[in-house]
Amino acid sequence: MEVTLKFILNGKxxxxxxxxxxxxxxxxxxxxxxxxxxxxxxxxxxxxxxxLVDGIPLHSCLLLAPKIEGKxxxxxxxxxxxxxxxxxxxxxxxxxxxxxxxxxxxxxMSAKALLDGNLHPSKEEVKEAISGHLCRCTGYQQxxxxxxxxxxxxxx
Amino acid sequence: xxxxxxxxxxxxxxxxxxxxxxxxGADLPAKEPLCIKVVRSPKSxxxxxxxxxDEALRIPGVERVFTAKDIPGKNLVGTITKDQPIxxxxxxxxxxxxxxxxxxxxxxxxxxxxxxxxxxYEDLPALNHPEEAFKLNGPLIxxxxxxxxxFHVIKGDVQKGLRESHLIIEKxxxxxxxxxxxxxxxxxxxxxxxxxxxxxxCPTQNVHYDQKEVASxxxxxxxxxxxxxxxxxxxxxxxxxxTIQCLLALAVFHLKKPVKIxxxxxxxxxxxxxxxxxxxxxxSGVKEDGTLIAVEVEILGDTGAYASYGPTVGxxxxxxxxxxxxxxxxxxxxxxxxxxxxxSGAMRGFGxxxxxxxxxxxxxxxxxxxxIDPLEFRLKNCLRIGSETATGQTLMxxxxxGETLRKVKECRDKANHSGEDPKRPFIKRGVGVGSMWxxxxxxxxxxxxxxxxxIDPNGxxxxxxxxxxxxxxxxxxxxxxxSEGLGxxxxxxxxxxxxxxxTTDAGATSASxxxxxxxxxxxxxxxxxxxxxxxxxxxLLSMDEKDLFYEEGKVKARTCLTTSLPVREVAKRRGKVIxxxxxxxxxxxxxxxxxxxxxxxxxxxxxxxLAEVEVDTETGKVKVKRVVASxxxxxxxxxxxxxxxITGGVAMGMGFALMEEYVPEGTTxxxxxLIPTSKDIPEVIPILVEENDPSGPFGAKGVGEPALIxxxxxxxxxxxxxxxxxxxxxxxxxxxxxxxxQRGGSENSKHQAPITR
Numbered sequence: 001m002e003v004t005l006k007f008i009l010n011g012k013x014x015x016x017x018x019x020x021x022x023x024x025x026x027x028x029x030x031x032x033x034x035x036x037x038x039x040x041x042x043x044x045x046x047x048x049x050x051x052l053v054d055g056i057p058l059h060s061c062l063l064l065a066p067k068i069e070g071k072x073x074x075x076x077x078x079x080x081x082x083x084x085x086x087x088x089x090x091x092x093x094x095x096x097x098x099x100x101x102x103x104x105x106x107x108x109m110s111a112k113a114l115l116d117g118n119l120h121p122s123k124e125e126v127k128e129a130i131s132g133h134l135c136r137c138t139g140y141q142q143x144x145x146x147x148x149x150x151x152x153x154x155x156x
Numbered sequence: 157x158x159x160x161x162x163x164x165x166x167x168x169x170x171x172x173x174x175x176x177x178x179x180x181g182a183d184l185p186a187k188e189p190l191c192i193k194v195v196r197s198p199k200s201x202x203x204x205x206x207x208x209x210d211e212a213l214r215i216p217g218v219e220r221v222f223t224a225k226d227i228p229g230k231n232l233v234g235t236i237t238k239d240q241p242i243x244x245x246x247x248x249x250x251x252x253x254x255x256x257x258x259x260x261x262x263x264x265x266x267x268x269x270x271x272x273x274x275x276x277y278e279d280l281p282a283l284n285h286p287e288e289a290f291k292l293n294g295p296l297i298x299x300x301x302x303x304x305x306x307f308h309v310i311k312g313d314v315q316k317g318l319r320e321s322h323l324i325i326e327k328x329x330x331x332x333x334x335x336x337x338x339x340x341x342x343x344x345x346x347x348x349x350x351x352x353x354x355x356x357x358c359p360t361q362n363v364h365y366d367q368k369e370v371a372s373x374x375x376x377x378x379x380x381x382x383x384x385x386x387x388x389x390x391x392x393x394x395x396x397x398x399t400i401q402c403l404l405a406l407a408v409f410h411l412k413k414p415v416k417i418x419x420x421x422x423x424x425x426x427x428x429x430x431x432x433x434x435x436x437x438x439x440s441g442v443k444e445d446g447t448l449i450a451v452e453v454e455i456l457g458d459t460g461a462y463a464s465y466g467p468t469v470g471x472x473x474x475x476x477x478x479x480x481x482x483x484x485x486x487x488x489x490x491x492x493x494x495x496x497x498x499x500s501g502a503m504r505g506f507g508x509x510x511x512x513x514x515x516x517x518x519x520x521x522x523x524x525x526x527x528i529d530p531l532e533f534r535l536k537n538c539l540r541i542g543s544e545t546a547t548g549q550t551l552m553x554x555x556x557x558g559e560t561l562r563k564v565k566e567c568r569d570k571a572n573h574s575g576e577d578p579k580r581p582f583i584k585r586g587v588g589v590g591s592m593w594x595x596x597x598x599x600x601x602x603x604x605x606x607x608x609x610x611i612d613p614n615g616x617x618x619x620x621x622x623x624x625x626x627x628x629x630x631x632x633x634x635x636x637x638x639s640e641g642l643g644x645x646x647x648x649x650x651x652x653x654x655x656x657x658x659t660t661d662a663g664a665t666s667a668s669x670x671x672x673x674x675x676x677x678x679x680x681x682x683x684x685x686x687x688x689x690x691x692x693x694x695x696l697l698s699m700d701e702k703d704l705f706y707e708e709g710k711v712k713a714r715t716c717l718t719t720s721l722p723v724r725e726v727a728k729r730r731g732k733v734i735x736x737x738x739x740x741x742x743x744x745x746x747x748x749x750x751x752x753x754x755x756x757x758x759x760x761x762x763x764x765x766l767a768e769v770e771v772d773t774e775t776g777k778v779k780v781k782r783v784v785a786s787x788x789x790x791x792x793x794x795x796x797x798x799x800x801x802i803t804g805g806v807a808m809g810m811g812f813a814l815m816e817e818y819v820p821e822g823t824t825x826x827x828x829x830l831i832p833t834s835k836d837i838p839e840v841i842p843i844l845v846e847e848n849d850p851s852g853p854f855g856a857k858g859v860g861e862p863a864l865i866x867x868x869x870x871x872x873x874x875x876x877x878x879x880x881x882x883x884x885x886x887x888x889x890x891x892x893x894x895x896x897x898q899r900g901g902s903e904n905s906k907h908q909a910p911i912t913r
Contacts, residue, residue: 035183036176041421045826076176089174096796100627101173102339102389139807
């Protein structure tokens with residue numbers, strides 16, 4: 001059995017059929033081909049699957065797909081393109097904030113939600129905003145610097 | 157051309173990663189792949205009596221259930237000792253050992269069928285403690301016995317050294333299993349390529365090793381197997397061993413259809429290698445003036461059910477047992493025991509992180525007993541140019557340990573944060589130091605890399621290299637080396653990498669070796685490419701090769717300043733590919749099997765960390781406030797990458813020190829295996845000490861593992877400084893810290909008095 005879902009995906013309305021027990025993560029990856037969102041643990045502990053639902057960062061591995069009916073979902077693919085990089089994407093590249101990169105899409109989404117609601121987050125607020133994400137490579141410092149740098153650009 | 161070496165260019169893989177375009181194992185496209193799922197042993201030691209699969213095969217969508225009988229070649233893999241079956245045939249040796257493999261049209265069907273495969277076991281007595289491994293009539297894990305490996309390092313006369321010591325301190329240190337916790341669960345695909353080759357695309361640290369094992373398991377020749385590394389979500393040593401490669405290949409070999417596997421996080425925790433738990437008995441002797449004169453060490457490692465990198469950890473922990481200090485009398489005995497525990501393997505440091513915890517704790521204990529500043533004590537004893545190591549190797553160049561200590565000392569002397577917090581008397585503050593040395597590359601064995609560089613008549617410049625970038629940035633750094641060596645801008649050099657069909661063996665991405673060894677192989681290839689270019693240009697210009705030279709991407713004449721041909725022009729006009737094949741194998745000697753004497757590495761990296769901590773004496777919580785991380789990396793080819801390794805190493809070192817403990821049967825997820833988050837990490841102040849090594853590419857050495865190693869010892873020494881009691885077992889979790897605090901508060905607290913003569 002499948003249900004029909006209508007929602008906004010990366011700014012565009014879509015309609016898709018999905019088995020009701022599928023998670024949003026599975027829908028994105030297996031049906032919609034958006035593999036930028038990652039599964040690191042499947043139980044909401046690592047943050048790699050984070051997407052924005054109506055602007056709020058959520059674990060797409062814990063969210064049943066039918067729950068997003070009528071909502072707006074943003075994934076890393078909607079953040080920017082090769083020629084239209086989001087400031088966060090550029091800053092991550094410039095600050096060496098990407099190592100293996102598996103945690104990167106999820107952290108980018110949480111960082112976007114932070115900056116959308118707070119143009120001038122403090123270092124502690126940045127740390128808090130990404131504290132639900134595990135990164136094993138970077139030790140977070142260059143990620144925090146990359147997010148803080150956006151903040152500085154906005155101030156100037 | 158803009159200089160490449162020493163420049164923080166954007167990492168070449170960063171853009172596709174921030175766009176979410178890059179494909180890791182689970183993202184790889186395959187045409188209607190079959191899903192495979194492993195049936196695993198719930199027993200730690202048992203005989204397999206029989207396997208029943210009828211019910212599993214009746215589940216709709218199930219194509220086949222494989223057992224050991226389906227393996228056409230050799231059913232044993234292992235990097236050094238081949239003792240690990242792909243599917244167990246008669247016996248299982250740890251909880252998680254693979255017994256059967258289900259292939260089905262959907263992942264749901266594969267999982268359901270895996271649960272329906274009935275394996276009948278007959279329990280065998282299990283061995284779970286390495287110290288019981290050598291008892292008579294105990295369980296035998298492998299037929300050859302429970303001693304996987306032992307090694308000795310013997311220098312001078314340790315008994316004489318101890319007799320002549322003013323002070324002797326002897327302690328026992330204990331570490332536990334640590335998981336790599338790379339964020340990408342193992343996943344990959346396999347298919348027959350257009351040439352009919354069994355092709356596996358997956359995350360890995362060494363495609364050429366994988367190729368040999370897959371070929372051996374399937375009974376195929378190497379050219380019938382192709383391994384391609386996809387984007388790899390971290391490694392840290394955990395993807396040096398075979399994980400999913402042979403399972404995928406086995407299914408494709410029989411079914412001739414594309415297959416896919418995706419491990420769950422629980423499976424990754426259960427079945428991939430771990431850092432070796434080591435028990436280290438450490439005895440140090442020092443003269444009254446603070447000169448170290450003797451070290452006697454006994455190491456017992458729990459290598460678990462299979463060998464993996466046990467011998468490597470055994471030898472490297474012995475060779476590095478002294479720490480970066482000159483000690484004339486040394487005796488080290490290192491043993492690795494098989495047990496029915498999870499198999500231990502390579503994890504960021506190959507035993508050196510555990511040894512550094514021991515030798516740096518000893519250094520602080522000695523300094524305290526002698527009433528010498530711990531940094532001065534280290535400076536007095538540290539290796540320098542001309543020093544002889546415990547294996548009798550004289551260090552000729554690039555010995556930066558002293559400089560890393562001096563840099564850290566400057567920071568410490570500026571701000572000393574020891575003592576109580578006046579506003580919060582239950583908080584004790586402490587400062588600690590940890591140092592390390594690390595030999596770059598494999599220990600006393602050949603570990604060559606090879607590379608090819610070519611320029612074709614269309615002007616395309618290509619670097620072929622078998623190196624797997626696992627996120628640390630080797631693609632970028634090796635391109636920087638190639639670009640600088642060739643005098644051609646980096647974005648004009650195409651990289652072809654880590655595919656056994658297109659590249660030659662570069663060895664593993666391990667032992668912090670790729671910048672140094674593969675970097676040198678690339679420079680060797682460029683040397684030959686330049687010779688070729690000069691020869692071809694000589695033909696074009698009708699000039700003698702001796703009158704020409706190569707500079708900045710051009711062949712130039714010595715006698716005429718205006719005669720200059722871009723190398724790409726030479727290729728174009730000669731209508732041929734100009735290429736160079738290079739290789740590099742560091743200059744080492746095999747260690748004497750009886751005494752461990754020899755030159756195991758061509759170069760060493762050095763580092764010192766200073767940690768500032770706050771210990772909450774009511775809860776046992778340790779907050780690491782700041783880590784000053786001073787590293788001699790040789791020349792930093794890409795300083796920002798080096799700093800990224802250091803900040804990442806500090807976080808992982810902090811996890812090793814305070815929170816990470818894999819518990820067999822207990823650890824299943826990140827809920828019960830804690831790694832540091834953004835709120836746990838300290839401020840990291842990296843300091844690069846660039847003691848260029850003349851044998852390194854542009855003077856570079858390595859940093860991957862050194863970044864982690866000194867951190868835990870520095871934190872443990874800082875805790876001891878804060879609470880006046882020392883913790884001898886990792887991790888220093890809440891319970892152990894509280895226990896130490898209580899020990900400190902009791903009457904007869906002060907640590908066992910050292911033996912003073």
